[in-house]
Amino acid sequence: MTRRGGLVGKEIIAINVGIPSFADDLESQGVKVQRVDWKPPAGGDEKMLKILEKLGS
Amino acid sequence: MIRRVVSQRGVYRDSITLLRVSQGVQKVAGVRQAAVVMATPLNKRVLGDIGFVGSDIDGATPDDLVIAVEAEGEGPLNEALKATEKLLSSPAVGAGVRRASSGISDALSKSPDANLAVISVPGAYAKHEAMVAIRAGLNVFVFSSDVPREDERELKEIASKQHLLVMGPDCGTSIINHVVLGFGNAVRPGPIGIVSASGTGLQEVSTLIHKRGLGISQAIGTGGGDLSDTVGGITTRQALRLLQADTETRIIVLISKPPGEKTARAILSDVRRSRKPVIITFLGAQFAPPRLGKHIWARTLGDAANAACALASKSSVRANASNISRAAFAEAAKLSRSQRYVRGLYAGGTLCYEAQVVLEPKLGPIYSNAPLDRRYAVEGAARSKHHSCIDMGAEEFVGGRAHPMIDFTLRKLRIIEEAKDPETAVLLLDVELGLGSNSDPAGELAPAIADAKALATKGGRYLCVVASVVGTEGDFQGLSEQTRRLEGSGAVLASCNSEAAELAALIATRGETAKGGGSR
Numbered sequence: 001m002t003r004r005g006g007l008v009g010k011e012i013i014a015i016n017v018g019i020p021s022f023a024d025d026l027e028s029q030g031v032k033v034q035r036v037d038w039k040p041p042a043g044g045d046e047k048m049l050k051i052l053e054k055l056g057s
Numbered sequence: 058m059i060r061r062v063v064s065q066r067g068v069y070r071d072s073i074t075l076l077r078v079s080q081g082v083q084k085v086a087g088v089r090q091a092a093v094v095m096a097t098p099l100n101k102r103v104l105g106d107i108g109f110v111g112s113d114i115d116g117a118t119p120d121d122l123v124i125a126v127e128a129e130g131e132g133p134l135n136e137a138l139k140a141t142e143k144l145l146s147s148p149a150v151g152a153g154v155r156r157a158s159s160g161i162s163d164a165l166s167k168s169p170d171a172n173l174a175v176i177s178v179p180g181a182y183a184k185h186e187a188m189v190a191i192r193a194g195l196n197v198f199v200f201s202s203d204v205p206r207e208d209e210r211e212l213k214e215i216a217s218k219q220h221l222l223v224m225g226p227d228c229g230t231s232i233i234n235h236v237v238l239g240f241g242n243a244v245r246p247g248p249i250g251i252v253s254a255s256g257t258g259l260q261e262v263s264t265l266i267h268k269r270g271l272g273i274s275q276a277i278g279t280g281g282g283d284l285s286d287t288v289g290g291i292t293t294r295q296a297l298r299l300l301q302a303d304t305e306t307r308i309i310v311l312i313s314k315p316p317g318e319k320t321a322r323a324i325l326s327d328v329r330r331s332r333k334p335v336i337i338t339f340l341g342a343q344f345a346p347p348r349l350g351k352h353i354w355a356r357t358l359g360d361a362a363n364a365a366c367a368l369a370s371k372s373s374v375r376a377n378a379s380n381i382s383r384a385a386f387a388e389a390a391k392l393s394r395s396q397r398y399v400r401g402l403y404a405g406g407t408l409c410y411e412a413q414v415v416l417e418p419k420l421g422p423i424y425s426n427a428p429l430d431r432r433y434a435v436e437g438a439a440r441s442k443h444h445s446c447i448d449m450g451a452e453e454f455v456g457g458r459a460h461p462m463i464d465f466t467l468r469k470l471r472i473i474e475e476a477k478d479p480e481t482a483v484l485l486l487d488v489e490l491g492l493g494s495n496s497d498p499a500g501e502l503a504p505a506i507a508d509a510k511a512l513a514t515k516g517g518r519y520l521c522v523v524a525s526v527v528g529t530e531g532d533f534q535g536l537s538e539q540t541r542r543l544e545g546s547g548a549v550l551a552s553c554n555s556e557a558a559e560l561a562a563l564i565a566t567r568g569e570t571a572k573g574g575g576s577r
Contacts, residue, residue, distance in 0.1 A: 006196075006220060006222075006299075007172055007173060007196045007222055007233055007234075008233065008234065008275055008299050008303055009234065009303070010172060010234070011234075012172065012173055012233060012234060012236050013168060013170050013171045013172055013173070014171060014173045014174070014175055015158075015161060015164040015165070015168065015171050015173070015174045015175070015190070015195065016174075016175045016177075017161060017174060017175065017176045017177070017178060017186050017190075018071060018175070018176055018177030018178040018200070018201070019071045019072075019073050019074070019177040019200070020071070020073075020074060021073050021074075021493070022175050022177055022200070022238075022239065022493070023175075025237065025492045025493060026175070026236070026238070028492075029236050029237065029492075031236055032168065034158055034164040034165075034167055034168035034171060035157040035158065035164075036157060036158045036159070036160060036161060036163075036164050037157035037158070037159065038178055038186075039069055040069055040120065040179075040182060
């Protein structure tokens with residue numbers, strides 16, 4: 001586990017998972033954003049999701 | 058005239074991207090209407106309402122994309138389908154694909170200093186993504202809604218042990234270090250910090266503070282469920298501690314619907330210990346305001362903004378009541394005898410709730426899909442009855458669709474429905490500007506308002522429309538330009554939502570509530 005700590009008073013560096021326009025809006029405010037091309041994981045299989053969660057992936 | 062429906066199995070795009078694609082396809086010459094949507098139950102129903110039916114739609118699941126086009130002939134229809142494919146793969150809407158990562162771990166390897174994950178995936182997947190982010194040591198802003206409270210609690214408990222903040226789920230906005238996350242407005246920096254379980258509540262209060270010449274230090278959204286007893290206010294309590302420690306913050310505003318009983322006690326105990334003055338708005342709280350010492354209890358969002366500004370500038374802020382009354386009497390004089398009811402159609406859930414807090418003592422019961430009193434609960438999609446305020450951002454209206462602050466389709470249809478009802482006296486509307494919102498809300502609403510008014514005129518009535526705009530001149534849509542165009546359509550613009558509700562009550566009662574009376 002990495003310790004990255006607090007947000008208030010620090011430069012925000014973001015990872016955007018989902019709606020691309022949120023990343024656009026952050027970039028328009030000068031925030032560095034790494035975008036994730038999100039797709040439903042495990043083909044939308046909820047059981048598989050729970051297994052992935054337990055594995056911490 | 059021909060219609061065609063094409064479904065694509067297992068193709069996912071988010072609702073905001075699809076709204077842009079739909080709007081792009083509608084611009085193709087010869088296209089009458091077009092909708093590119095995920096096949097959620099709500100979207101399938103809306104497709105049916107606008108005339109698209111058939112097995113392609115019936116058999117599609119929420120994981121499938123549906124393209125529905127009505128065009129003047131084969132030529133325009135084929136052009137529309139080509140345009141759809143192009144738009145779905147164009148850099149403008151597919152910008153996320155450009156140098157994008159495959160997941161949070163991959164993103165962290167490219168951006169190891171990241172400290173925040175912004176998560177806006179469908180609710181069923183939000184916990185998984187948020188958990189991955191928290192385990193990697195990231196603070197998270199979860200826009201996704203429809204996440205069970207137990208899952209929210211689990212995320213927040215794990216995060217708070219690591220001193221990480223979980224804003225959400227169902228968090229519409231935050232302003233952290235003067236950066237807007239999600240939906241939010243261009244407000245100046247200043248001494249007032251906000252902790253809010255409500256996105257539009259946060260937007261309303263922060264913009265009102267800005268309009269009064271003051272500014273915001275931090276505005277931390279917690280998500281609508283944070284103050285439930287299941288979650289226990291974990292983020293709210295963390296945020297209050299952060300603002301205590303923040304040197305820029307001198308005054309704190311806390312905004313929520315009424316919290317769970319146990320959680321309210323814990324929060325009020327935190328507030329009593331606060332060295333900085335706290336202004337609390339638990340909108341619609343049924344209990345008597347507790348003794349709070351130097352801290353202040355505010356009934357509405359407008360009152361909270363005024364109290365914060367008065368404390369910050371050490372002067373009083375008063376609304377101009379006489380102007381409201383004058384506008385109300387002028388409008389009321391044009392109504393027919395049959396027109397009795399206020400009909401609120403809201404994009405902002407908390408603004409819908411605030412309107413009820415203002416209207417109920419003046420008009421009596423207000424029917425709503427998010428009512429103050431459960432006895433007056435109605436389905437949002439049902440026909441309005443008596444006085445009513447409908448939250449069109451409620452889950453029943455947004456399953457697989459963009460929020461009504463972006464997509465005005467359903468609200469415009471409802472405006473016309475209300476205008477047809479001879480008992481409607483006043484339409485009460487909210488309009489939100491700022492990042493995340495529609496690029497031209499007045500462009501969407503003004504024609505619908507004009508059409509609604511024309512419809513009423515045809516029926517021998519005058520329809521009154523009262524609106525307020527959440528926004529500032531710094532917002533990219535431009536506050537004065539938006540206001541001017543809404544006024545041009547015949548709407549009466551109030552300075553804030555609580556004033557708009559006051560005005561609506563005055564008009565519907567022909568000024569009776571100005572005398573302290575009302576129909577109750």
